[in-house]
Amino acid sequence: MTTLSNTEAVQQIGSLKMCFYGAGSMAEAMVRGLLDRGLTEPQQVSMMNRSNIDRLNELSSRYGVHTAAQNEAKVAMLREADIVFLAMKPKDAAEAILQLRDLLHPGQLIVSIIAGMTIKTLETLLGKPMPIVRTMPNTSSTIGLGATGVSFSSSVTATQRSLAELMFQSVGLTAIVDEPILDVVTGLSGSGPAYVYYLMEAMIAAGSELGLSEEAARELTIQTVLGAAHMVKATGENPAELRRKVTSPNGTTHAAIEKLDANNFSGGVISAIARAAERAAEMGAEIERKATS
Numbered sequence: 095m096t097t098l099s100n101t102e103a104v105q106q107i108g109s110l111k112m113c114f115y116g117a118g119s120m121a122e123a124m125v126r127g128l129l130d131r132g133l134t135e136p137q138q139v140s141m142m143n144r145s146n147i148d149r150l151n152e153l154s155s156r157y158g159v160h161t162a163a164q165n166e167a168k169v170a171m172l173r174e175a176d177i178v179f180l181a182m183k184p185k186d187a188a189e190a191i192l193q194l195r196d197l198l199h200p201g202q203l204i205v206s207i208i209a210g211m212t213i214k215t216l217e218t219l220l221g222k223p224m225p226i227v228r229t230m231p232n233t234s235s236t237i238g239l240g241a242t243g244v245s246f247s248s249s250v251t252a253t254q255r256s257l258a259e260l261m262f263q264s265v266g267l268t269a270i271v272d273e274p275i276l277d278v279v280t281g282l283s284g285s286g287p288a289y290v291y292y293l294m295e296a297m298i299a300a301g302s303e304l305g306l307s308e309e310a311a312r313e314l315t316i317q318t319v320l321g322a323a324h325m326v327k328a329t330g331e332n333p334a335e336l337r338r339k340v341t342s343p344n345g346t347t348h349a350a351i352e353k354l355d356a357n358n359f360s361g362g363v364i365s366a367i368a369r370a371a372e373r374a375a376e377m378g379a380e381i382e383r384k385a386t387s
């Protein structure tokens with residue numbers, strides 16, 4: 095088995111044609127991240143969707159990538175791609191993959207970002223052996239700060255592993271995990287940006303309601319979240335220890351955390367992540383049912 099050096103992998107990725115089947119938020123996040131980091135060029139990237147031509151026009155004018163609205167162009171792009179990213183919603187996945195499978199060949203690498211869908215279900219839908227990388231990225235890939243869980247089917251070669259890992263590393267951090275754990279990754283970091291945004295929404299609302307201008311509340315919230323994340327990373331200290339340092343006995347933070355505890359903040363977050371992971375598995379089971387019916 096050949097593993098590639100970083101330089102070799104970067105060179106190889108630049109020469110590969112990538113096709114995004116599904117052109118929504120997550121596909122855009124990946125494309126923007128890969129282009130901004132110089133890992134590929136717009137002419138190597140094609141994007142297609144089901145029917146939204148305005149969206150394709152927006153993507154081609156924003157990034158200079160190829161887009162295909164007509165069937166003939168879609169077929170050509172899919173056939174010539176080296177890497178096919180599956181980036182449609184789980185509810186659309188079975189039908190979409192059945193439409194595409196006769197165009198694919200085993201020399202291509204399939205990269206799925208679809209929540210919940212297992213490698214086994216994807217193999218059933220594809221109907222032929224193909225190397226599959228199942229991933230769970232997040233939208234922060236747009237700015238190179240993504241967090242992606244990655245699993246491989248047994249037929250993915252060492253070279254393909256290096257290429258896939260580098261693609262996702264170029265847009266953030268990667269964690270290689272056993273496939274069932276990808277549902278946990280989905281609950282934690284796939285959906286995770288939304289939890290942080292939700293917290294920020296509440297902080298901004300509180301600041302405004304209590305007398306700050308909307309703008310000041312927003313700027314103070316952004317800097318607070320940014321600073322806290324950087325502190326955890328830069329100091330290497332546990333969040334619990336850093337929290338302790340903010341919390342003076344009987345002070346303001348103590349009073350605030352009492353309120354959060356009274357509202358089961360920690361338990362709420364834990365059960366939210368567990369429920370998201372469970373939902374990923376449910377969505378995977380729904381796709382499996384469609385694949386085998």
Ligand SMILES: NC(=O)C1=CN([C@@H]2O[C@H](COP(=O)(O)OP(=O)(O)OC[C@H]3O[C@@H](n4cnc5c(N)ncnc54)[C@H](OP(=O)(O)O)[C@@H]3O)[C@@H](O)[C@H]2O)C=CC1
Nearest residue numbers: 116117118119120143144145146182183184186190208209
């Ligand atoms: N958003 C996120 O934060 C994350 C999402 N994911 C996963 O990424 C996937 C995409 O999510 P997201 O980008 O949010 O979804 P969007 O709804 O933004 O995009 C879905 C895309 O799939 C296209 N599509 C649907 N059916 C077909 C089809 N039959 N053939 C071709 N294209 C089709 C849609 O086209 P049209 O608009 O024309 O219908 C649209 O471009 C999901 O499976 C999700 O689980 C993973 C990690 C994070």
Ligand SMILES: O=C(O)[C@@H]1CCC=N1
Nearest residue numbers: 209280283284285286
């Ligand atoms: O909400 C969802 O289903 C997708 C998967 C992870 C983030 N968004």
